Amino acid sequence: MPYFGALEAGGTKMVCAVVSGQGEVMEQTVLPTRCPEATVPELLAFFRGKPLAAMGIGCFGPVGLDRRTPQYGSILATPKTAWRGFPIAACFREALGVPVGFDTDVNAAALGEWAWGGAQGLDTAAYLTVGTGVGLGIVVGGRPYHGMLHPEGGHLPIARRADDPLARGICPFHPNCLEGLASGPSIEARWGRPARELAGQGAVWELEAFYLAQALCAYIMVLSPERIILGGGVMRQAQLFPLIRAEVRRQLGGYISGGGLAELEQYIVPASLGDSQGVLGAAQLAADAYRENGGRV
Numbered sequence: 001m002p003y004f005g006a007l008e009a010g011g012t013k014m015v016c017a018v019v020s021g022q023g024e025v026m027e028q029t030v031l032p033t034r035c036p037e038a039t040v041p042e043l044l045a046f047f048r049g050k051p052l053a054a055m056g057i058g059c060f061g062p063v064g065l066d067r068r069t070p071q072y073g074s075i076l077a078t079p080k081t082a083w084r085g086f087p088i089a090a091c092f093r094e095a096l097g098v099p100v101g102f103d104t105d106v107n108a109a110a111l112g113e114w115a116w117g118g119a120q121g122l123d124t125a126a127y128l129t130v131g132t133g134v135g136l137g138i139v140v141g142g143r144p145y146h147g148m149l150h151p152e153g154g155h156l157p158i159a160r161r162a163d164d165p166l167a168r169g170i171c172p173f174h175p176n177c178l179e180g181l182a183s184g185p186s187i188e189a190r191w192g193r194p195a196r197e198l199a200g201q202g203a204v205w206e207l208e209a210f211y212l213a214q215a216l217c218a219y220i221m222v223l224s225p226e227r228i229i230l231g232g233g234v235m236r237q238a239q240l241f242p243l244i245r246a247e248v249r250r251q252l253g254g255y256i257s258g259g260g261l262a263e264l265e266q267y268i269v270p271a272s273l274g275d276s277q278g279v280l281g282a283a284q285l286a287a288d289a290y291r292e293n294g295g296r297v
């Protein structure tokens with residue numbers, strides 16, 4: 001049975017794991033994300049010497065996913081300037097000598113949920129993380145969806161509510177995008193306290209649900225995913241789920257009501273794999289790379 005190396009490369013932390021072909025995390029460690037010169041040797045030290053059939057990386061973005069371009073496998077114009085242009089996939093392939101599967105962190109998480117979690121058996125699923133940033137991963141037919149670059153559903157423009165105490169979303173690029181109005185840091189900027197300390201404040205979560213529902217309605221209208229899975233730190237506020245479902249129903253205005261929308265409790269669901277969807281998805285990217293190279297899982 002093959003073992004896969006899995007790296008969930010995040011802006012603040014790197015989750016490294018060895019995962020079995022059955023999706024069992026055998027060993028895991030978490031390292032802080034510093035600069036490539038400092039962090040990459042630490043990552044390689046974890047993976048080196050382990051009997052890995054392939055490696056998978058789910059990486060913070062934007063990243064190059066078009067295999068026909070030299071940017072494939074590299075981190076692109078990230079605000080984390082030390083990582084800009086870093087060819088992370090090639091670096092692991094050369095250092096470890098195994099095939100490397102590569103995608104965005106959120107596409108990896110979506111794939112993890114598809115392979116082992118709440119989107120098993122579905123053809124299409126969307127995974128939205130609402131944390132420090134907001135990111136959308138999409139799986140179609142068991143494959144992460146890329147398109148031209150990759151979806152940037154976290155930066156979807158949404159309508160700011162007139163009574164929002166935050167005059168402008170906190171995204172430096174967009175005055176009114178989902179990440180700028182609904183991420184954990186935007187909640188803190190709006191209400192003056194970290195999101196986790198605002199659990200009892202109804203107005204906080206009602207406004208949050210209003211914004212998240214706008215994005216979910218757009219994803220439903222454009223992608224028509226069979227399920228939407230919500231993860232990330234902010235979604236630990238479980239009271240958000242009924243608020244979001246009710247608001248999605250209201251905003252859809254009865255225009256679409258069939259399919260999964262008839263049972264919103266099963267359609268808009270929390271992430272099901274604890275915090276492991278990222279590494280399990282990265283392992284799935286590794287399994288796909290292994291198969292593409294003639295291996296059998």
Ligand code: ADP
Binds near residue numbers: 132
């Ligand atoms: P990251 O996005 O950095 O990978 P997380 O998904 O954990 O990590 O998101 C961190 C963000 O989530 C922080 O902005 C924090 O305010 C928020 N957060 C973390 N835990 C909670 C909680 N229990 N309730 C509400 N917000 C939370």
Ligand code: ZN
Binds near residue numbers: 154155171172173178
């Ligand atoms: Zn934005």
